[in-house]
Each structure stands twice: as structure tokens, then as C-alpha cells.
Amino acid sequence: MEARTLYDKLWDEHLVRQEPDGTAQLYIDRHLLYEVTSPQAFAGLAQESRVLWRPQSSLATVDHNVPTSGRAQGIADPLSRLQVDTLGENCRAHGIAQFTLQDRRQGIVHVIGPEQGATLPGMTVVCGDSHTSTHGAFGALAFGIGTSEVEHVLATQTLLMKKSGNLLVRLEGALPPGCGPKDAILQVIRTVGADGGAGMTAEFAGPVVASMSMEGRMTMCNMAIEMGARAGVVAVDETTLAYLAGRPSAPVGEEWDAAASYWRTLVSDVGARFDRVVTIDCSSLRPQITWGTTPAMGGDIESIVPDPACEIDAGRRAAAQRALDYMDLTPGQRLADIVFDRVFIGSCTNSRIEDLREAAAIVRRMGGRVAPTIKQALVVPGSGLVKEQAEREGLDAVFRAAGFDWREPGCSMCLAMNEDRLAPGERCASTSNRNFEGRQGAGGRTHLMSPAMAAAAALAGHAVDVAALDDSGA
Numbered sequence: 503m504e505a506r507t508l509y510d511k512l513w514d515e516h517l518v519r520q521e522p523d524g525t526a527q528l529y530i531d532r533h534l535l536y537e538v539t540s541p542q543a544f545a546g547l548a549q550e551s552r553v554l555w556r557p558q559s560s561l562a563t564v565d566h567n568v569p570t571s572g573r574a575q576g577i578a579d580p581l582s583r584l585q586v587d588t589l590g591e592n593c594r595a596h597g598i599a600q601f602t603l604q605d606r607r608q609g610i611v612h613v614i615g616p617e618q619g620a621t622l623p624g625m626t627v628v629c630g631d632s633h634t635s636t637h638g639a640f641g642a643l644a645f646g647i648g649t650s651e652v653e654h655v656l657a658t659q660t661l662l663m664k665k666s667g668n669l670l671v672r673l674e675g676a677l678p679p680g681c682g683p684k685d686a687i688l689q690v691i692r693t694v695g696a697d698g699g700a701g702m703t704a705e706f707a708g709p710v711v712a713s714m715s716m717e718g719r720m721t722m723c724n725m726a727i728e729m730g731a732r733a734g735v736v737a738v739d740e741t742t743l744a745y746l747a748g749r750p751s752a753p754v755g756e757e758w759d760a761a762a763s764y765w766r767t768l769v770s771d772v773g774a775r776f777d778r779v780v781t782i783d784c785s786s787l788r789p790q791i792t793w794g795t796t797p798a799m800g801g802d803i804e805s806i807v808p809d810p811a812c813e814i815d816a817g818r819r820a821a822a823q824r825a826l827d828y829m830d831l832t833p834g835q836r837l838a839d840i841v842f843d844r845v846f847i848g849s850c851t852n853s854r855i856e857d858l859r860e861a862a863a864i865v866r867r868m869g870g871r872v873a874p875t876i877k878q879a880l881v882v883p884g885s886g887l888v889k890e891q892a893e894r895e896g897l898d899a900v901f902r903a904a905g906f907d908w909r910e911p912g913c914s915m916c917l918a919m920n921e922d923r924l925a926p927g928e929r930c931a932s933t934s935n936r937n938f939e940g941r942q943g944a945g946g947r948t949h950l951m952s953p954a955m956a957a958a959a960a961l962a963g964h965a966v967d968v969a970a971l972d973d974s975g976a
């Protein structure tokens with residue numbers, strides 16, 4: 503048989519049928535739901551009096567809209583409350599498992615799926631959310647879908663789509679001290695471009711990825727979408743299996759053994775053909791920070807804000823100028839001099855236990871408190887279980903003692919659908935994945951970075967090169 507990529511294998515395994523024009527029907531194994539993109543889908547089903555094809559494939563949580571403090575008072579915003587209540591009713595009516603706001607397993611949809619073992623290698627995983635690519639870290643084919651597709655999956659457990667191309671991103675060398683998966687993916691996006699992965703499924707591979715934890719792989723696949731890719735995938739290895747063993751929805755006993763031996767085949771074959779290969783040597787990687795309004799508009803922490811006039815391409819020049827105007831930055835300004843109003847440590851990119859450990863380690867190392875010029879430094883765990891784990895490890899105490907706000911799980915200030923938001927003109931050091939105009943609140947300015955960098959920014963009040971911190975934390 504012809505050598506196949508991991509993506510080819512996942513595709514072939516789920517192909518129900520294919521039309522001559524390339525339109526394919528794919529079987530969907532896992533459907534994750536949350537409050538924002540599901541109500542119309544359920545309403546559509548009701549209108550047609552359709553029933554769910556396989557309700558046990560679905561798992562629902564509430565995350566985008568929910569408050570991260572004062573939960574006992576319920577949800578103040580009427581639209582958010584309606585969406586959350588509607589999801590609850592729909593799940594009850596259709597027999598879908600759900601983590602309500604009161605459930606300790608509640609959290610961001612892309613955190614709870616893997617945490618529960620609801621995301622498994624070899625699955626097709628969909629959700630009405632673009633960052634569904636996160637789940638590809640497990641050797642699953644995972645992608646975001648629109649609300650009408652949510653309805654289609656609920657009714658048929660299949661999707662119509664066309665196959666994408668194969669992009670291989672090889673990360674060579676090793677991550678230097680102070681740099682982590684977030685720096686690696688920001689560098690990748692900067693290299694490939696904000697739409698450089700369009701029409702592709704990106705496989706992340708190479709020694710850096712092989713030695714990365716599942717949390718790190720999830721951070722990378724999460725942001726595959728930010729370079730335009732349809733999905734991101736990572737080959738299954740022993741790290742994948744070790745993460746999944748014992749998870750509530752993972753198989754056990756003989757079923758585990760059988761599954762694991764199949765899962766180990768979920769790698770790209772030697773000689774498999776990729777449409778494009780991008781190789782990045784990570785040995786010289788530096789901590790990253792974005793200055794613009796796409797994740798590709800960023801640079802090494804010791805660099806400067808680039809001059810749009812140096813862009814040869816007129817379109818890129820205009821985009822860079824517009825970004826600088828919006829971000830209120832000047833060409834030549836040192837990125838390390840950027841001063842923040844707020845700090846956000848959270849989101850489906852960086853709210854897992856390792857991210858919180860990384861941030862807390864910096865807080866311990868630098869000592870001191872959140873800078874007086876910082877109005878608010880939020881730490882929002884990705885799930886109730888991440889929060890409990892962090893509290894068992896005493897990380898909450900480290901954050902609180904330094905003046906951070908320790909919150910309940912949800913999307914929070916990643917996209918400002920709840921009350922956690924920037925005021926117009928405010929500047930935020932954020933571990934999330936999007937720095938688009940208004941993303942964290944109308945007129946707000948977002949600088950993307952790693953959890954370590956965000957923690958250091960909170961303490962210093964400005965951007966800090968965490969790779970250059972000496973042991974005294976200065």
C-alpha cells in the first residue's frame with residue numbers, strides 16, 4: 503500500500519463515500535457542544551422533528567459565556583443565561599451528557615474533552631468552534647464546524663467536506679530555556695503566515711514535538727488554525743497513551759490493549775508525501791510576543807516593532823500600518839518596553855495544569871507582587887479539574903499571594919463574551935490565541951505570549967525576556 507500521512511489514514515478510516523467532485527461524507531466519532539453555537543442547531547432539528555443519530559457521541563459543557571466569579575449569584579447577562587439554560591434543556595431533552603456550571607468537570611470545551619478521555623486517537627472530533635484543532639494533538643482528526651454543520655452532525659453523525667492538503671511542520675533541535683510550546687507555535691505561525699496553512703492539515707513533528715508533553719502539543723494544535731490550517735495533528739506515541747490511560751472515557755483492560763495497538767499505527771508512514779514541508783530549528787528560538795493584530799505579527803522579545811515602510815508588498819504594508827495604529831505602537835519601539843494594563847493567563851491555548859505551573863514558577867522565581875500599574879491579573883484555569891489540581895499543588899496560593907485573581911474556569915477574557923474584558927485602549931499581556939481588533943473587548947489591545955512571559959509581565963508591568971531572567975529573578 504502507498505505510504506500515507508497520519509491525516510490520510512484518519513481520513514480514509516472515516517470516509518463513508520466520495521463524490522466524483524471530491525465532496526466526501528465523513529463519519530464523526532465525537533461531537534463536543536457548548537452554549538454559543540448549538541441553540542440554532544437544536545432548533546433546526548426540532549423544526550424538522552429529527553432525532554439525534556447517536557447522542558452518546560456528544561459531550562457538552564458551558565464555557566464561552568459563563569462568569570468566572572460570583573457563580574452562586576447565577577449569570578447576570580440575560581443572553582448568556584438564556585444560551586446556557588437552552589443548552590442544558592437541549593442536552594436533557596436529547597440525552598446528551600453535559601457538564602453544567604455546577605459540575606466540577608465544567609470547563610473550556612477543548613480542555614475538558616482530552617481531560618475526560620472523550621478525545622481519543624483515531625477519532626474524528628468536531629465542535630462548533632474553530633479551536634477544535636486542539637484535539638489533533640492526540641492523533642485525532644479534529645476541526646471546527648459551523649452551526650448548520652452542528653445540526654447535520656447531530657442528525658446524521660456525518661459531515662460533508664473535501665479533503666485538505668498535507669503540510670508537515672518539523673521542529674528540529676530542542677527548546678531553549680525560557681521557551682515553550684507557545685513560543686514555538688508563534689514562531690511557526692510567523693514563518694508560515696496567518697493564512698499560509700490554508701487548505702491544509704498541519705502535522706507537527708520532529709524532535710521538539712516528540713519530547714513535548716500532551717499539554718504542549720495541544721497548545722500547538724490549538725493555534726494551527728491561526729495559520730489558516732483546517733486542522734493540526736501530532737502522531738501517537740507513548741506520551742499520548744500515558745496521558746490517556748485511566749481517563750474516565752478511555753477504554754480499559756483488553757479494550758485498552760486493542761485500542762493502544764491500533765493507536766500506535768497512527769503515524770505518518772516513512773515516505774508519505776506532503777504537499778509542503780516547513781522546517782524550523784528551535785535551538786535558537788527566543789521568547790515570543792506579538793505586536794500586531796494577527797498572531798503572525800510578532801517577534802522575539804528582544805526585537806523592535808517593525809517599520810511598515812520596510813514591507814515591499816503594498817497589502818502587507820497597509821495591514822502592518824493599520825495594526826500599529828490600532829495597537830498604538832511606533833516603529834522602532836522595543837517590544838520589551840511595552841507596558842500593560844491587564845494580564846490574562848488562561849484560554850484553551852494555555853490554561854492547563856502545565857501552563858499554570860509554568861506561570862507560578864515565574865512568580866516564585868521573580869518574587870514580589872503584581873506591578874501596581876497593572877489593574878488586574880487574571881488566572882483562569884481551563885477546567886474545574888485543572889483548578890482542583892492547581893489548588894492541590896498550592897499554585898493558587900502562589901498567585902493569590904502575588905496579587906493575581908484566581909478564577910473559575912471558562913473562556914473569560916480570551917474573547918470577552920462574559921464580564922472579563924478590556925476597556926477601550928487598554929493593553930493586555932495574554933496567553934490566548936487571538937489578538938484581533940476588539941478581541942478582548944472593544945478597543946482593547948492584545949499581546950500574545952506564553953504563560954511564563956505573561957506572569958513575568960504581570961510582576962514587572964511591562965514585557966520581560968524570561969529567557970534572560972537570572973536566578974535572583976531580576
Ligand SMILES: CC(C)[C@H](C(=O)O)[C@@H](O)C(=O)O
Binds near residue numbers: 538539630
Ligand atoms: C465563539 C466561537 C464561534 C469562536 C470560535 O469559533 O473560535 C470562539 O471560540 C473564538 O475563539 O473565536
Ligand code: SF4
Binds near residue numbers: 566612850913916935
Ligand atoms: S478559550 Fe478562547 S479560543 Fe478557546 S474556545 Fe474559548 S473563546 Fe475560543
